[in-house]
Every structure is written in structure tokens, then in C-alpha cells.
Amino acid sequence: MRCDPSVKVGALTLKNPVLTASGTFGYGLEFEPYFDISALGAICTKGLSLLPRIGNAPPRICETASGMLNAIGLANIGVEAFCTDKLPSLRERNVTVVANIFATSIEDFAALARRLDREQGIAAIEVNISCPNVDKGGLEFGVDPQMAAAVTSAVKKVTKLPVWVKLSPEAGRIAVIARACEEAGADALCAINTIRGLAIDVQTWKPRLSNRTGGLSGPALKPIAIRMVWEVAKAVKVPVIGIGGVTCAEDAIEFMLAGATAVQVGSANFRDPLAAHKIAQGIVDYCERRAIDPRELIGKALL
């Protein structure tokens, strides 16, 4: 049987449940030599800020057991350059684009959403309230339900686009934040961002990253991410998008069984530019073997 891999995230229909996570897929065009990225469920752009950011001093990454730490510091070209230099090419290629936004104030989050709302070719806005690697504007929005709700409603007010909120695993109870965002109008919730970690060089006795701490990603993160997706999915009615250490189709299926409507592939893109493409195909193969559609997997392990 041929399955229909499409999934619905609120009003938005995605070709399949595989997206690429912000900060691991550039602006999408970097993948052009490898495959047709319009075949993906969506791509989430590198986090966009109002002004360009150069990012943190190196070293910015280091490898850890079954994963890595990063403290890139949201280096990006800025929303204006994205709209002028990147978006037209993505539009021309019919790529489903989710614009990830980052700001240090509620006003700037709204300004970013207002700017993106004027553009054609953006499918949704993903609000990053969970970056662990910047001095301001990262975690403080993500760990306080009132702040998270305030950002969500400020963005909702100024755009017609679906608004997704990317949650932090560092909130004491992620379900509480998730519910606050849902009540404030979030159309979907993405979980999780990286968890802060620290690695120290035993030769130099110094942290391996110049930022000292960095966000842990990769398979090391996966069981925590699946537990959190499961908690969020039980707490809200809006769709949940699972993120955290997805490297193969089985990982993605695990997230869906835990309640995710779709998944985002992150660090796996670093070691294989075709990772997301292969995972999407793997989900189809799995579903065809079982004569089901991927939608039938969603939340099947929610007890």
C-alpha cells in the first residue's frame, strides 16, 4: 500500500512529518547540491534577529558522548537580509519555510513577526524562547509561563501566519509553559531546544567552549526530549513538534508515538546532508510495511 505521508500542523498541511531544526540547516540553500529541499515537510531557518549578529567567539562547538555542545550565539544575517537575499530563492523553489525568530524584548519579537508577515512564502513563524547561549532574551522567556505567554500573544497579534513556540527543556515543568503558550494563541509547540551542558578540558583546566556552557544536542538528548514531548502532548490540544536527537526514521517514529505530529532533524544534518530526506523516506517505508499512514502513529503511546 502507498501511504499518504502528509500531516496537518493546525491549518497547515505539510508534505511529510520531517522538518529540519533551526540552526542546523542554514537558510536551506546550502543543501541545494544534495537534494530538493522542497520535498521536506518544512525547513526552519537559522534564528533571525532584527539586526545581524556575528555570534560568539570560538571555540563554539565540541563533541561529547553521542552528541555535541554548541554555543554559536545566534549568528545570523538579520531578518532584512533574509527577506531580500534568501527568501526569494526559497519561494522560487517552493520550499515550505518556517521562519525562526529570536529577540531580547517582547517589542522586538513583535517587530520581527510584523516584518515577516509582509512576505510571501513563509508557512509559519517559530518563536525561539529557549536559546541557552545568549546573554539576554534566551531562557528568561522560556522558563516563566507569564513571559512565554506574553511573547506568544504579542507575536500572534501582529501576524496572520501560524505561530509555533519552541520550548526550553529548562523550564521546571514544561507542560505548564506549553499550556500558557497554547492559551496565548500558539498554533503549535516545538519541544525541545538544547539543554545547557558544560565540558572541561582536563589538560588546560578550562571549559571547552568560549561561552563556557553550551547547548547539548544529538542522540544523548533523545530520551529526555521524548519524555518532554509526551508531557506536552498530554497537556495541550494543539500539535506538538518533536525535536532532540533524531538521526533515523525509528527515532522520528518514537517521537510521533509519544505525541508529536512531526519532528525536526537537528545535529544529524551535520554528519549527513541527506539525513532529513532519508528519515522522511524511512517513515514512509515503515508505514507502508504496516499499511498505515504516518498520522496514525501520533500519540499511540500516550497512556
Place this chain on the structure above:
Amino acid sequence: MEPMHCGKPRPRQVVVPLLRRDSIGASHHVLTFDCEQPLEAAPGQFAMVRGAQWGESPFLPRPMSILTAGRRPSILVKVVGEGTRRLASSEPGELFTVHAPLGVGWAPCPEDRVPVLVAGGVGVCPLVFLARGLTEQGRRAIALYGGRSAGDLPLDDELAEVTDLRIATEDGSLGQLGRVTVLLESAIEETKGRLKVYACGPRAMMARVVEMCRAADAPCEVSLETIMGCGYGVCLGCAVPKVGGGYLYACSEGPCVDGHAIAWES
């Protein structure tokens, strides 16, 4: 759809078996892979290499400068950590993912300048590839090769075949006693400053070479060695501070860059 890599060979990731491992002493190894489709690469470009059976650790591929291209591409590995230790202990037949060619290779040498290659240790790899390319174009480079002692000079014979090779060791066990920069002083004099330097080696060596080239008003390209996550411009992990502020990305804007554009002091 406009191809973004027109004129340049397209990078691709293939799974290929190791054909042979040639060990040079205990810490340097040349790994040669068996590629059905020849690898097209320019001198100075690199590959991201990872054992196909490594599981989830080490998680990331390793950036490795390309030594030779074609049906049997090769890399030079120096053991520095877990990933390179795994690479160095691999056996023929083992499968690897090889993602190549990546990055920007060496720029051509102007006709009116003598190409002078300055190598430190494992940094010799992209310079051997460059020297072979120059030889094919009928040009002969001067190569200056330095290391702590005679055992730290892998591929010195290969370099000698295609260049006018001069060696310096810090313990005097081979060639001139001292650092490679001593050899560069003479080369600048010998060429009356009409040289273009291509350097790859430890950071301190490259910084000093760039400084000497600035004083001699000579162009100097370096091949940067940094930690890399992806090798193709998406993780932004390989930032290198540049003169005037900001960063450049060694994987996509390099690894071969104008040495005068790097903020070495930072």
C-alpha cells in the same frame, strides 16, 4: 533550478571502503579509499570523514585535508583525539562516509612570483597536493618543512619529489637546526621578496609566517585548521576571527584564506 556549484565539482557524501592504511611512524597514517566515482577535488579542499560503523560516538565526522583525488582519494591522519585514533586504527575493507570536496582550495600563484610552501607537521598534506598541481603546470615550488624532530615530518619524500625541499628541525635531527621560519627568511631573501607563500601548520607558525610576509609585502595564503561540525556552512562552529572584527567560516570561506585577513592575535 540554477546550480549553485557551476564550474566547481559538486560535493557529495559517499560510503566507500578503506583500500589501505599506510602508517608513517606511530602517529601519522595515510588512508586511501576506493571510490567507484572518482573524487574531483582541487588542492586545499577537504573531506569530512567518519566511520560508517561508528554508531553514535564519535558523533561527528572529522575534517581532513585531501592528499590525492581521483579513484583512490587519500588523506593524512595525525592522531590527536578519539576520532583520529579511530581513523588511524581502521583496517582495509572498513566502510567510511566521505563527504567531499568541501571548501575553497588554494588560489593560483601569480606568474611573476615564486610559490613558497611552508609546512608544519601534518599541515604538509594540502601542500603536497598543491605542489603536485604546480608541477603539472610546469612550475616548481620551494618547500620549507619544519617539525620538532625528524619523526615529525610525514610525507617529506613525497614533497621532495615535486619541490625544492628544505627542512628544519628544532632538535637538529634533520636539516637546519631551528624553526621553519628561519628557512623562510632565506627564501624571502633568495626570491628578493617576489614570492607567494602558502602555509599550513600550527597556529603559532602560521601567525609568524603571515607576519614575515607582511614585512616583506608578500601575499600569504594559509589553510586554517579548526574544529568543524558539518564542514559545509550550516553549523557555524568553525568561526575564525578576522581583521576588523567579525568572523569568517573556515569550512565555507576557507579553509584556504588570505593570511593577512585573519586576526591572529585574538
